[in-house]
Amino acid sequence: EPEVTQTPSHQVTQxxxxxxxxxxxxxxxxxxxxxxxxxxxxxxxxVSFYNNEISEKSEIFDDQFxxxxxxxxxxxxxxxxxxLEDSAMYFCASSEAEYGAHNEQFFGPGTRLTVx
Amino acid sequence: xxxxxxxxxxxxxxxxxFLTINCTYTATGYPSLxxxxxxxGEGLQLLLKATKADDKGSNKGFExxxxxxxxxxxxxxxxxxxxxxxxxxxxxxxxxxxxxxxxTFGKGTKLSVIP
Numbered sequence: 635e636p637e638v639t640q641t642p643s644h645q646v647t648q649x650x651x652x653x654x655x656x657x658x659x660x661x662x663x664x665x666x667x668x669x670x671x672x673x674x675x676x677x678x679x680x681v682s683f684y685n686n687e688i689s690e691k692s693e694i695f696d697d698q699f700x701x702x703x704x705x706x707x708x709x710x711x712x713x714x715x716x717x718l719e720d721s722a723m724y725f726c727a728s729s730e731a732e733y734g735a736h737n738e739q740f741f742g743p744g745t746r747l748t749v750x
Numbered sequence: 751x752x753x754x755x756x757x758x759x760x761x762x763x764x765x766x767x768f769l770t771i772n773c774t775y776t777a778t779g780y781p782s783l784x785x786x787x788x789x790x791g792e793g794l795q796l797l798l799k800a801t802k803a804d805d806k807g808s809n810k811g812f813e814x815x816x817x818x819x820x821x822x823x824x825x826x827x828x829x830x831x832x833x834x835x836x837x838x839x840x841x842x843x844x845x846x847x848x849x850x851x852x853x854t855f856g857k858g859t860k861l862s863v864i865p
Contacts, residue, residue: 667852677794677839679852690852725793727853737782737801737843739853743793 636660638742640726646748647716655711655745657726666709667727667739668701670694677725683709716749723747752777756840756856763830763863771825771859773814773840781842783807783816783823784853788837797825797838830863837861 639658647653659666668680681691683701698714709728713720723746727739757772775781785797785807798807800816800823807814812827823840840856 665851669853676857677841677853677855679854682852692852727794737851738784738796738799739843740796741786741794 636662638726638728638740640724640742640745642745643743644746644748646750649718649749650715653713653716653747655713655724655726655747657709657711657742658707659709659726659728660730660740661707663728663730663740665689665729665731665739666701666703667729668711669725669727669741670722671725671744672719672722680711713747716747718749721747721749752781752842752844752854754840754842754854754856756838757859758857760860760862763861765832765863765865766829767863769825769827769830769834769861771838771840771861773823773825773856775821775823775840775842777821777842777844777854779844780818781844783814784841784843785812785814785823785825786839786841786855788839788858790836794839830861832863832865835861835863 641656666683671677681695682689700712702710723744725744726742729739731737753776782801784799786794787797798809800807803818805816814825837858837860839858841853
């Protein structure tokens with residue numbers, strides 16, 4: 635069964651460093667998303683992406699964040715200068731459609747980011 | 751904005767007990783509703799969904815009915831197993847009129863099933 639994959643599974647970085655989190659969405663999906671989950675808290679939406687553009691972003695997704703689809707398969711989240719409060723589990727998701735019968739979002743296993 | 755309120759746990763049940771996890775929502779229009787499950791150390795898995803009023807989503811013995819009149823989507827299972835121990839998240843996404851398709855999650859309910 636097709637699945638969303640993410641690498642690395644765990645990333646440790648120093649405060650102020652740049653990190654890139656990678657995701658491979660399901661191949662026939664067109665809509666891509668990033669969410670994060672700070673330990674013990676609810677899952678929060680960061681950004682959605684369609685047709686090589688950001689379609690929606692939350693207040694969390696400020697100028698230090700960026701997303702890219704560098705080729706036909708990968709979808710990346712870059713954090714330019716990490717802060718301690720960026721420590722969280724980051725989930726990538728993809729969906730076939732935005733709404734209607736095929737709007738369910740399928741999630742990857744997550745990347746745990748630890749900022750020291 | 752959209753919001754989801756779900757029963758906070760933790761919930762501890764004996765094997766074969768009946769499970770209900772309450773979920774209510776606030777949203778404009780006709781959102782789609784979902785239950786996701788997160789097993790220990792793993793990511794989020796879609797458990798079931800419903801896209802319009804009175805739809806019933808079901809999977810692995812779990813059921814939830816989209817009730818627009820009470821803005822609810824309660825999760826039920828008639829007989830839980832130890833393997834159902836996980837965190838359950840209720841979530842919604844907007845409809846085509848609302849223009850927002852991000853998932854809005856509840857805080858999650860941790861379920862522990864003891865033998």
